[in-house]
Amino acid sequence: MKVFKFGGASVQDIGRIENVAAIINSYQGEDLMIIVSAMGKTTNALEKVAETFFEHNKEQALQLFNVVKQQHTTIAKYLLVTHYNICYAQLNDFFTEVEWLLHDKPVREYDYYYDQIVCLGELLSTCIVSNYLNEAGIANTWLDVRDIVRTDDNFRDASIDWKRTKQAIDTAINFSTFPIYITQGFIGSTDENESTTLGREGSDYSAAIFANLLDAESLTIWKDVEGVMNADPKTFPEAQILKELSFDEVIEMAYYGAQVIHPKTIKPLQNKGIPLHVKCFLNPALPGTTIYKKQVKNLPPIFVVKQAQVLVHLHSQDFSFVGDEPLIALYKIFKDLKIKPNLIQTGAISLQLCMDGRKDKVEQLASAASAIFDVQVETGLELLTIRHYNDSAIDKMTKGKTILLSQKTTDTLQVLYRA
Incomplete structure (x- = not known):
């Protein structure tokens, strides 16, 4: 069984979603747990909704939220045919969750409202991706990760209750019955069923949690770069790909601020020796980078x-x-x-x-x-x-x-x- 994680850039428009489907289709016959982030800049847009709402500007918050609604319903409309009505009904349920909150007045701390609003991005993207895969003949089961990943109530940086999350995974996931599951990264929920988030860019961490608790063969993070590089290619045009890295090296890189892998991602993989592949969703044939326990020598600066x-x-x-x-x-x-x-x-x-x-x-x-x-x-x-x-x-x-x-x-x- 493999775990895949697709980031926001990989599902930001219709063409990218179709590309994700092609990648998944190439792994037909394998058991897959697929984690998907919010589309494109959706998280940023929802953050603005949360900020505006907390500033007691309800009408503007609703207007900003309506833009997010229109973007997702438009993508669903042009992407789906037979599954559009099913998808649209599910999207509306998610929209209602946030609209109900936005019509109220903030009486709790900002971080609480942030999590209730911003978590919507992953729910919307996975709803659309799951329905498109089903329509394309790639049968899959959609899961609400808030029913699985149990956390404390430290909103915006919640900690995982590993024991209860493991119990929920064992109950919800059965690959012998359903070989492909789609769920969300970045979010979980408390005992009170209040949405939480795991920290900005926490979808990589979510994927590592599932890989650890499912004893996955590997975790693959699909990005818009060839793999992990020795520098940011936007700043260093001569940056070169690193084909192999050790867990220790990636932890060091993340500690010093490299924006390659979420810092929390490595430990759950390292604990069980699960290799991490970083591959390019724009060209899946490229070898990418493999990160594992092996110590890699002679690395460039x-x-x-x-x-x-x-x-x-x-x-x-x-x-x-x-x-x-x-x-x-x-x-x-x-x-x-x-x-x-x-x-x-x-x-x-x-x-x-x-x-x-x-x-x-x-x-x-x-x-x-x-x-x-x-x-x-x-x-x-x-x-x-x-x-x-x-x-x-x-x-x-x-x-x-x-x-x-x-x-x-x-x-x-x-x-x-x-x-």
Whole structure:
């Protein structure tokens, strides 16, 4: 049994959905668990609906939501013939879930409403894809993942109840009866049947959860690139594909900010030794990248650039050493504000940290830390990480840059500079 995950770009229009069907059809005769993301930019559009609703602008929120409705009903109308009525009825049920909420007034925290609204994207896309596959002669069973993936109520970043999710999977899925299942990534639900999400771009993680609990032969993530590359090809035209990677390497890449695989995805696969394939849905014949337990040697330099970074300078107020107590207090601030610094360097009486330039988080950190330190903030920076660096790569990437902070280990170099 294999698990496939198709991202939003792979189902963003009629042609792409037909292409997904062709890929799945080429695996006819195999047991498949298929996870599908929201179409194209649907998640962004639904986020705007949630924000507008929470700002008590009900009419505008409904107008924005109507655009999402029209986009999906139009795709269903032009894609489907015999299954259109079935699909349209199911889509309307989902529309009603959100419209019922939008006609009310927000009385709970924003993250709750975010999850109730944004989860709709995956429900709509899988409804359309499932009906199209059935119409195309690829019999499949559609599942509402909210009936399967059980989580806590930490909205927007929910944690999985693995035991109860396993029980639900064992009850709902029987490949000897139905060989192909279609369900959603990114979402789950609480004991109170309230929708939750697993974190932005969490569909990869959803696919890994199913692969782990179903003891899958492999997980394949279908993307619009040839595979995992040693740099973002949009920034580095000379980027090259990495045909093989170890689980450890991908975890490191994700930790430093590479947008290849969701950071939570690897552990469920690594725990059971399930290989991960990253393949191109535009050209399925390409070999892609295989990620597994095997250690891969002689990798080229791998480049990760994070933009919109800030450098926070923290200086002891009385020129005393930055010892245990100030550091303990600082890390408590990180925990309370849910901040993960990208780089920290400690001196005798000062400390510097680089973090993502989210204005709200930077302001909250500066305010809280000012009780302990004198605080200065420098914005508009970039953080470069080079895995498996060499002198040539360092010279090329840092030439002419004003470097503010750097750290080097045996395998990894990080450099913060002015953009």
